[in-house]
Amino acid sequence: MTRLLGLYLPQFHPIPENDEWWGKGFTEWTNVTRAQPQFRGHYQPHLPGELGFYDLRLPEVRIQQAALAREYGLAGFCYYHYWFNGRLLLERPLREVLESGAPDFPFCICWANENWTRTWTGGNAEILLEQHYSSDDDREHIRWLLPYLKDRRYVTIQGKPVLMIYRTGLLPDPRSTLAIFREEAAAAGLPGLYLIRMESNFPGEDSSPTELGFDAAMEFQPRMVGEPLPTWAKGKTRYLLPTAFRRNKIRDYDEMVRLALARPAPAYKRFSCVSPGWDNTCRRLPRLAANIWINSTPEKYQGWLYETLRRFEPFGPDEDLVLVNAWNEWAEGNHLEPDRKWGRAYLEATRRALVGAARP
Secondary structure, eight states, X not given: OOEEEEEEOOOSSOOHHHHHHHOXXXXXXXXXXXXXXXXXXXXXXXXXXXXXXXXXXXXXXXHHHHHHHHHTTOOEEEEEEEEETTEEESOHHHHHHHHHOOSOOOEEEEEOOOOEEEGGGTEEEEEEEOOOOOHHHHHHHHHHHHHHHTSTTXXXXXXXXXXXXXXXXXXXXXXXXXXXXXXXXXXXXXXXXXXXXXXXXXXXXXXXXXGGTOSEEEEOSSOSOSOOOOGGGGGTOTTOOHHHHHHOEEEEHHHHHHHHHHSOOOSSOEEEEEOSOOBOGGGTTTTSOOEEEEOOOHHHXXXXXXXXXXXXXXXXXXXXXXXXXXXXEGGGTEEOSOBTTTBTHHHHHHHHHHHHHHOO
């Protein structure tokens, strides 16, 4: 069976930096709980179900998450990792997973190498924490990562630990960075690294990954493409009101799926990604335009995942990954974790798609 990984956001515990920038006690739940419906039938807020408003400092929560993921067929989590020239943010959950040995569930890392800004409140130009790239920093960074890459639970391809980078277009010299990463990994006794460039929604990040020194690319869904629903649609669906068109970019989930399945396979290795939905309303309040895909259901998500798995042929031994965006992106309306509306329905859809695609 294909190994299905869930992108994992660690921003569900307070840290001093978020206290300073966003207010005392801020976590992702702060964003989630302030959401309000923007039009008739709009599913907001997305509120957690059986796991509750958890705190990722608690090992019991991390164990519950892994147990749920395993029960419904996920093969591991891909943790977002925030490194700024030796300064780490939100590292505690994964660090404690490493140090404690629990949960006994596979994981890998995606370096989210963007500057931190006030994008959520429209202050894109106000940088809270900036990336500064250098060969010395590359070396320090990969050395810090080595204990994770060597962990027996770490996801590998052909024995090589998998490391993803989210915004490769921001790297001033990606070939040099990756060469240093590989050099340090070899010096530490690893058989190599399997380096994956994330194909995110930014210009220039959909070219051949091997030209930059990567082994493969990983698709990111949703692609921020597709026309917003036209104004005449408001007369054809109960969901929309005129103000919603003026303020937000509203698309139909069916279009997300259609465009993803119609996207041609590239000449290089690119692993696929699916998404149970997307709605970042709560990160864009009160004035900013949100990206909202309406009409997602567990059945539609199941069909997309099933078709993606059915079409996928591994590129080689162990090159068998598919990504779900995401396990717990609650502030983007994008989660497999149970919520109050659907319960475990998206997890059940995941398992049905995996089982169905595995049948001869």
